[in-house]
Amino acid sequence: MRREAIMRWLLPVIILVIALAAVPFANDYILYVLTIAVLMSTLAVSYDVLLGLTGYLSLAHGFLYGVGAYTAAYLTTNSGWNFWLAMLAAALMSALIGAIVALVAFRTKGIYFAVLTLGIGLVGFQFFLVLEPLTGGVGGFVGIPGIPSLPGLADDPSRNNLVVAIVLLAVTYFAALVFLRSSIGAACLAVREDVTLAQSLGIRVGTARLAAFTFSSAFAGAAGAVFAAISNFVGPDDFSVMATGFQVVVFVVIGGMGTLWGPILGAFLVVCLPEVLRGAATYSVAIYGILLLFFILFAPKGIAGAVLALRRLLPARPASVTQTARHSEAR
Numbered sequence: 489m490r491r492e493a494i495m496r497w498l499l500p501v502i503i504l505v506i507a508l509a510a511v512p513f514a515n516d517y518i519l520y521v522l523t524i525a526v527l528m529s530t531l532a533v534s535y536d537v538l539l540g541l542t543g544y545l546s547l548a549h550g551f552l553y554g555v556g557a558y559t560a561a562y563l564t565t566n567s568g569w570n571f572w573l574a575m576l577a578a579a580l581m582s583a584l585i586g587a588i589v590a591l592v593a594f595r596t597k598g599i600y601f602a603v604l605t606l607g608i609g610l611v612g613f614q615f616f617l618v619l620e621p622l623t624g625g626v627g628g629f630v631g632i633p634g635i636p637s638l639p640g641l642a643d644d645p646s647r648n649n650l651v652v653a654i655v656l657l658a659v660t661y662f663a664a665l666v667f668l669r670s671s672i673g674a675a676c677l678a679v680r681e682d683v684t685l686a687q688s689l690g691i692r693v694g695t696a697r698l699a700a701f702t703f704s705s706a707f708a709g710a711a712g713a714v715f716a717a718i719s720n721f722v723g724p725d726d727f728s729v730m731a732t733g734f735q736v737v738v739f740v741v742i743g744g745m746g747t748l749w750g751p752i753l754g755a756f757l758v759v760c761l762p763e764v765l766r767g768a769a770t771y772s773v774a775i776y777g778i779l780l781l782f783f784i785l786f787a788p789k790g791i792a793g794a795v796l797a798l799r800r801l802l803p804a805r806p807a808s809v810t811q812t813a814r815h816s817e818a819r
Contacts, residue, residue: 519646523718525759526653527711530660531732532739532751534707537664539737540746541673542700543680547733548589548605549708551612554727556582556709557716561629562622564717571636571717578713579706586705590698597683609729616724628723635717649718656714657752660707664748672699680746742783744792753791 535549556578563569563577593604616623623629634645641648667673675696678686686693716722725731735758743754761775787794 516646519650520718521760521763523646523650523653525756526650526657527715527718528735528739528755528759529752530653530657530711531708531736532743532755533657533660533664533748534704534711535736536740536743536745536748536751537667537676538700538704539740540748540751541668541676541680542697544594544697544701545602545737546593546605546701546704547602547729547737548593548609548612549704549736550727550729550732550734551609552582552586552589552705553708553712553715553732553736554612554616554722554724555585556712557722557727558616558623558629558712559709560713561632561716561722564633565629565631571633571713575710575713579710582709582712583702583706586708587698587702589705590701594694594697594701606729606733609733613724613728616727623724626724628721629716630721632716632720632722634720635714649714653714653718656710660710661748661752663707664703667700667703668748672696676700738780740790742779742790744790747790747792750790750792757791 531549531553535546538544538546538549559578559581560571560574563574564571569577589605589608593601593608596604617626619625635649635652637645637648638651641651672695675686675691675693676699678689678691679693679696683693686696712727715726727733738758739754740751741754742757743752744750758779761779783790789797
């Protein structure tokens with residue numbers, strides 16, 4: 489458990505440092521791919537709070553991601569809002585709708601919960617199509633203003649976008665860590681293990697589940713706002729259940745549910761692998777399927793579980809060395 493806690497804090501910091509170090513040397517295309525990978529990592533971490541910590545498989549996350557994107561797009565384009573305020577409003581709007589979805593969906597459980605959220609995701613996708621005055625309909629929302637330039641990056645929007653995405657991922661990740669270590673996070677873990685036992689211990693199961701769903705929705709909305717600003721265009725297909733809705737599940741399953749840092753690795757693998765195998769783009773769906781089959785059959789705990797298992801295979805430090813180190817620290 490101690491090793492996993494260390495990995496939760498250390499590995500994401502290493503990933504963020506590497507990403508920031510790559511900023512000065514990459515071209516615009518690589519920067520865009522990295523930005524999308526970081527945004528998908530943010531989405532995956534927020535989703536892991538729901539799936540990994542509480543054990544509920546929601547297929548409405550792509551819809552909530554889209555709510556954030558369309559909210560920010562409308563406010564910055566039609567209402568003249570500052571991007572940062574629009575991103576905050578997008579997070580709040582997604583959190584509000586996520587809470588409403590949770591109140592409806594948590595009346596069911598198990599497979600019925602997943603099917604109900606699938607239906608909500610499909611209905612939400614239809615709303616994006618038919619609410620043309622707000623969303624642009626089938627043609628999408630065009631002309632979305634970009635992210636305001638940070639100090640020193642006024643002439644380099646690609647690097648500016650990546651830095652903003654990295655900061656959002658860092659905020660999301662460490663907010664998720666705080667959530668995990670809180671009393672509500674402990675309640676979510678208890679709910680994941682055994683709902684009946686959690687109820688018998690006096691844990692407010694409904695409050696814990698609602699908090700996890702709302703937290704997850706809020707950061708999904710913030711990620712959607714950043715996506716809208718860096719793309720300058722959003723369309724319904726970006727937020728369909730078959731695209732983002734299932735993709736975020738793949739991120740978390742491949743990365744490792746409940747670890748928070750594992751989904752970051754899963755998102756980077758799934759987003760960047762098609763770019764590495766660009767010649768095999770025709771077989772991208774098959775590649776996703778093979779990845780899922782491999783991890784489900786041979787590494788059910790994902791990349792994070794495999795990494796932790798490898799660490800356990802490393803020889804332990806001799807007791808004498810450990811005692812010597814402790815004596816040195818005491819001195």
